[in-house]
Amino acid sequence: MDYNRRDFLKVSGTGVLGLSLMQLGVDIKPVQAYTATLKTEGAREIVTICPFCSVSCHIIASVRDGKLISTEGDPEYPINEGALCAKGASLLTMTQNEHRLKKPMYRAPGSTKWEEKSWEWTLEQIATRVKKARDKDLLLKNDKGQTVNRLDSMFFIGTSHADNEECALAHQMVRGLGIVHVDHQART
Numbered sequence: 320m321d322y323n324r325r326d327f328l329k330v331s332g333t334g335v336l337g338l339s340l341m342q343l344g345v346d347i348k349p350v351q352a353y354t355a356t357l358k359t360e361g362a363r364e365i366v367t368i369c370p371f372c373s374v375s376c377h378i379i380a381s382v383r384d385g386k387l388i389s390t391e392g393d394p395e396y397p398i399n400e401g402a403l404c405a406k407g408a409s410l411l412t413m414t415q416n417e418h419r420l421k422k423p424m425y426r427a428p429g430s431t432k433w434e435e436k437s438w439e440w441t442l443e444q445i446a447t448r449v450k451k452a453r454d455k456d457l458l459l460k461n462d463k464g465q466t467v468n469r470l471d472s473m474f475f476i477g478t479s480h481a482d483n484e485e486c487a488l489a490h491q492m493v494r495g496l497g498i499v500h501v502d503h504q505a506r507t
């Protein structure tokens with residue numbers, strides 16, 4: 320039978336080592352009882368990718384009863400070898416933190432208060448303001464009379480939460496608007 324590194328660790332931890340200790344007369348029942356209380360006991364492991372930067376470290380996500388209960392670095396992935404930086408290590412708490420925003424928040428110009436808004440209201444506002452800025456600032460030709468169709472007054476920043484296809488669509492949209500200042504949050 321072929322064993323990968325994780326299988327080996329499981330076998331060496333619960334089988335071979337246990338057998339050796341038992342042969343030495345060591346009582347391993349407390350160890351067996353402890354492993355049964357591990358927080359990931361009975362959970363399904365899913366290998367996923369950290370969304371926060373282009374290193375794309377692998378993460379083992381443990382899911383039990385449809386709920387994410389643990390995330391840790393994947394020791395079998397050669398890029399991060401089980402390690403995670405502070406952003407990746409905080410992935411679980413970011414999904415469960417009570418302060419996580421789930422609705423758009425809006426602060427009116429000059430106001431000190433944030434208001435909760437609906438997605439409909441927010442998207443309408445964004446579309447209205449983008450059109451207004453583009454109508455005002457789109458430069459059709461440069462000083463030499465060459466067609467440039469560029470919009471210098473707007474900036475677009477992408478997110479590592481978007482996949483390749485979403486990034487491609489976003490790129491086409493901003494270029495279609497004439498936006499030339501484009502960057503990405505995950506550029507490390």
Ligand code: SF4
Nearest residue numbers: 369372375376404407
């Ligand atoms: S944010 Fe950190 S953990 Fe996530 S992929 Fe980048 S280096 Fe890896």
